[in-house]
Amino acid sequence: MKWEDSKKGFENFLRLEKSLSQNSIAAYVNDINKLMVFLEGNFKKLAPEKVKLNHLRSFVEHLNDRGVSPRTQARTISGIKSFFKYLLIEGKIQGDPTTLLESPKIGRKLPDVLTMEEIDTIIDAVDLEKPEGQRNKAMLETLYSCGLRVSELVNLKVTNLFFEQGFVKVEGKSEKERLVPVSEKAVVEINKYLNGYRKTLRISPESENVLFLNRRGKKLSRVMIFTIIKNLAQKVGMDKKISPHTFRHSFATHLISGGADLRAVQEMLGHESILTTEIYTHLDRDYLKSTISQFHPRS
Template sequence: MKWEDSKKGYENYLRLEKSLSQNSIAAYINDINKLVEFLEKNFKKIAPDKVKLSHLKSFVEWLNERGVSPRTQARTISGIKSFYKYLLIEGKINSDPTALLESPKIGRKLPDILTMEEIDSLIEAIDLEKAEGQRNKAMLETLYSCGLRVSELVNLKLTNLFFDQGFVKIEGKADKERLVPVSNRAIEEINKYLKGYRKTLKISKESENVLFLNRRGRKLSRVMIFTIIKNLADKIGLEKKISPHTFRHSFATHLINGGADLRAVQEMLGHESILTTEIYTHLDRDYLRSTIHQFHPRS
């Protein structure tokens, strides 16, 4: 059994049977590549079906020595377990060497969030004199209004905008669709972008139905969204390390702190399990701090 053949079959399995996005597939294949890199350095040419638990334990130790965080280790081990589960299903191996492989214990990390004032400051820092300014404003309002993943934002389609009903249709992970309410402010900024900057572009045929476009009339890359947000954070001197996902975290936290039903937030975020949504039930840290200062006898 060869690694390249096994990886190719696994990739097809993830695409066709699991219906994963290309980004998710790339992450899983990268996990396998890390294992292959380690095995080639330490155990010569060992085939996928010859890997044993002892090899995998050595691999985890190797990740530790390289300073890989427990969270990243856990995600990598999860990818390798998925690969060997595939080999077992396909009958390419008789026993799963990952069955007794343990992942490092990790705590649930609370996501960083932005305050309403910080979100307003970021959006106000957008230079509307620049051609793409209105597009950027519309994108950030949409990110925060709908709690989208960055991949969902760049793939948002014109035919999935239902502004008369106050909704947008989102194509999420594994091609699962959901309807998400959109704010009047986001609708207003999107319409300004559609009537202005977008009309000036020479749009490529494959991007005609894509909402947010670059200056070449093509779909924006995920990296471009990160860059836009980073530059705005630098412009206002924001010390928090933020990304497009920070707007999603802020959307969920602000809703729940405002009294929104957890199930409703789960539906809007497109979480398969409500356990994933529950991380947003943490109280606002400023509120906690002020409560302690006000009521704790040692304060």
């Protein structure tokens, strides 16, 4: 069995059976490529079905020696485990060599959060004198108002805006759709953009239904969103590490701080597991204290 054939089959499995996004598939394949390069350099002509636990442990030691963080190691090991489980399902191997492969212990990292004042400071720093200024303001308002992932923001469609009902339809991970409430302020800024800057663009046929466009009339890249936010943070002298995801973290934390139901926040964020949403409760100790005081029978 050849590595390239196995990888190709794994890709198809992730796409068709698991319905993963292209970004997720690329990350999994990258993990397998790392393992493949290591095995080729240290264990000549070792086919996938010949890989044993000792080979995989050597690979993990190699990652550790290179100074790869425990979090990255854990993610890479998870990808490799998925690959060998796929081979087992397909009958390509007789046993799973990753069964006893341990991942490094990692704590849950609490995300950086912006205050409402900091959110406003960054959005107010957008230069509306520039042609793309209104677009950028509308994007940031939408990012925060709806708690979107950056991939969801760049893929937002004009036909998925239901402003009269107060919702936008979002295409999340694994192409799962959800309805998210949108604030009146975001609606105002989006409409200004739609009736202004966007109308001046020469829109590419494949991007006609994409909401936020670059100056060439095409869909914005994820990197561009990161760059816009980074430049604004530098402009206002904010020393926190800020990314598009910071707006999503802030959205969730502000909701929970205000007393929002955890299940409702889970639904709005598009989290499959409530455990992922629960991390935001750790960011507001006062909220936890008040909840216990109000509902615990011993209080």
